[in-house]
Amino acid sequence: MIFINGVCRTGDWASRWQFGLTTADLLRETQRRFDVEGQRLVELDSYVAGGQRLWSAVWRSGDWAHRLTVGRETDTFLAETQALFDREGLRLERAEVFLEGGRFVWAGSYRSGDWAHRFTVGRDTDTFLAETQAFFDREGLRLTQAIPCTAPDGSLRWAGIYVGGDWAHRFTLGQDQNTFARETQRLFDAEGLRLDQLVEYEVGGTTRYAGIYTPSGDAHRFFLGWPVQDFAAESQRLFEEEGLRITAAQVTPRRGKGVRLQLKILDAPSVPIPDMLRSMREVYASVGQLVTVEGTENLNLPLLTDLDAGGCGGTTTTEQDQLFANRNNVGADDITVYFCRSVTDVAAGSTWNGCATHPDGQPGAAVSSIATRWTLAHEVGHVLGLRHCDDAGARLTDRLMTGGGTGSITNLPPDLDASESSAMDASALTVDL
Numbered sequence: 427m428i429f430i431n432g433v434c435r436t437g438d439w440a441s442r443w444q445f446g447l448t449t450a451d452l453l454r455e456t457q458r459r460f461d462v463e464g465q466r467l468v469e470l471d472s473y474v475a476g477g478q479r480l481w482s483a484v485w486r487s488g489d490w491a492h493r494l495t496v497g498r499e500t501d502t503f504l505a506e507t508q509a510l511f512d513r514e515g516l517r518l519e520r521a522e523v524f525l526e527g528g529r530f531v532w533a534g535s536y537r538s539g540d541w542a543h544r545f546t547v548g549r550d551t552d553t554f555l556a557e558t559q560a561f562f563d564r565e566g567l568r569l570t571q572a573i574p575c576t577a578p579d580g581s582l583r584w585a586g587i588y589v590g591g592d593w594a595h596r597f598t599l600g601q602d603q604n605t606f607a608r609e610t611q612r613l614f615d616a617e618g619l620r621l622d623q624l625v626e627y628e629v630g631g632t633t634r635y636a637g638i639y640t641p642s643g644d645a646h647r648f649f650l651g652w653p654v655q656d657f658a659a660e661s662q663r664l665f666e667e668e669g670l671r672i673t674a675a676q677v678t679p680r681r682g683k684g685v686r687l688q689l690k691i692l693d694a695p696s697v698p699i700p701d702m703l704r705s706m707r708e709v710y711a712s713v714g715q716l717v718t719v720e721g722t723e724n725l726n727l728p729l730l731t732d733l734d735a736g737g738c739g740g741t742t743t744t745e746q747d748q749l750f751a752n753r754n755n756v757g758a759d760d761i762t763v764y765f766c767r768s769v770t771d772v773a774a775g776s777t778w779n780g781c782a783t784h785p786d787g788q789p790g791a792a793v794s795s796i797a798t799r800w801t802l803a804h805e806v807g808h809v810l811g812l813r814h815c816d817d818a819g820a821r822l823t824d825r826l827m828t829g830g831g832t833g834s835i836t837n838l839p840p841d842l843d844a845s846e847s848s849a850m851d852a853s854a855l856t857v858d859l
């Protein structure tokens with residue numbers, strides 16, 4: 427399956443993202459967009475899927491001179507980059523490198539400009555970090571792209587693109603996904619820094635993330651490990667409704683385990699469903715579980731929009747039986763989530779954020795319009811067999827499965843512990859994706 431790491435942020439330019447391009451497609455499409463649409467390549471990423479070398483690319487409207495090269499070995503690439511700088515005033519803006527036949531193969535996207543520029547290759551991690559700091563301190567150069575690549579001997583090497591500038595700048599590397607997500611949010615909230623570039627890489631068999639942050643007032647969203655069709659749909663929605671453009675996109679094909687959701691919408695919740703999905707993916711990713719949306723359907727069921735879920739103690743009400751019978755396109759391993767206006771215990775007069783009690787053989791949950799951004803993750807946790815972690819004692823408000831209501835959660839994102847992770851893994855509803 428194909429997953430995307432990416433950034434969307436405020437912009438007013440024409441913008442286009444495509445993936446699954448062969449090298450010939452990439453070259454042809456970049457030329458066509460330059461000639462016909464007045465668009466320039468600004469992001470490129472290479473990956474292998476189905477045994478084939480493929481590319482993802484972002485273009486935007488622009489009027490600068492541009493050059494794209496693909497398939498150069500290191501020495502050629504370095505010489506060409508210098509020559510384009512010296513003779514044509516072109517700066518390397520984005521580079522990509524991969525191993526092919528035991529050699530590094532490079533691609534470069536260049537643009538006209540007058541800024542100071544530096545390009546380094548082949549640095550080990552410590553050297554790269556020290557050099558990046560020294561460039562910042564002594565030469566006013568800011569890192570704008572960090573490019574990791576595993577050498578034939580298995581060691582991790584870095585290339586870096588630097589430009590002259592005077593803006594604040596932060597660079598992190600070596601973080602796991604959860605730490606990276608948390609730190610990115612903290613830098614946004616506390617320091618007004620926006621994630622500009624991110625890259626996922628492997629070191630010693632584990633997945634790590636590097637990020638480059640710069641100050642900005644832009645609206646901003648970042649995506650870690652989103653299934654490609656979900657990223658495509660959400661980035662299109664952000665473009666149309668919030669004026670955000672894709673400014674970074676990395677494709678990461680991998681096999682994974684996780685849950686398949688079917689969304690059935692009777693009434694739209696106050697917290698938008700994409701935000702609930704983002705929160706769910708964040709916390710599920712922390713225990714290695716992916717989340718895909720297999721289908722979305724609007725349901726017009728006025729008599730079930732305000733759902734009587736009874737005591738939500740494992741025995742379904744008649745209304746729950748009726749609601750969960752709506753299974754258009756739902757596979758046996760899919761978890762169906764019904765978004766209702768309210769989910770209540772009519773007899774007791776109490777209301778629920780959601781309820782995961784469901785008929786046998788129809789796994790799923792109901793979520794109320796008053797749900798928090800963590801309710802979806804919490805209720806699906808119940809569907810996977812998790813219980814409240816704290817019904818017997820003091821409330822554990824840093825845990826997803828707190829029984830005190832997900833509105834009480836602090837220290838975001840909430841945690842799933844090792845036993846909960848094992849239970850999710852053991853559930854028949856976490857499947858290979």
Ligand SMILES: [Zn+2]
Nearest residue numbers: 804808814829
């Ligand atoms: Zn609960």
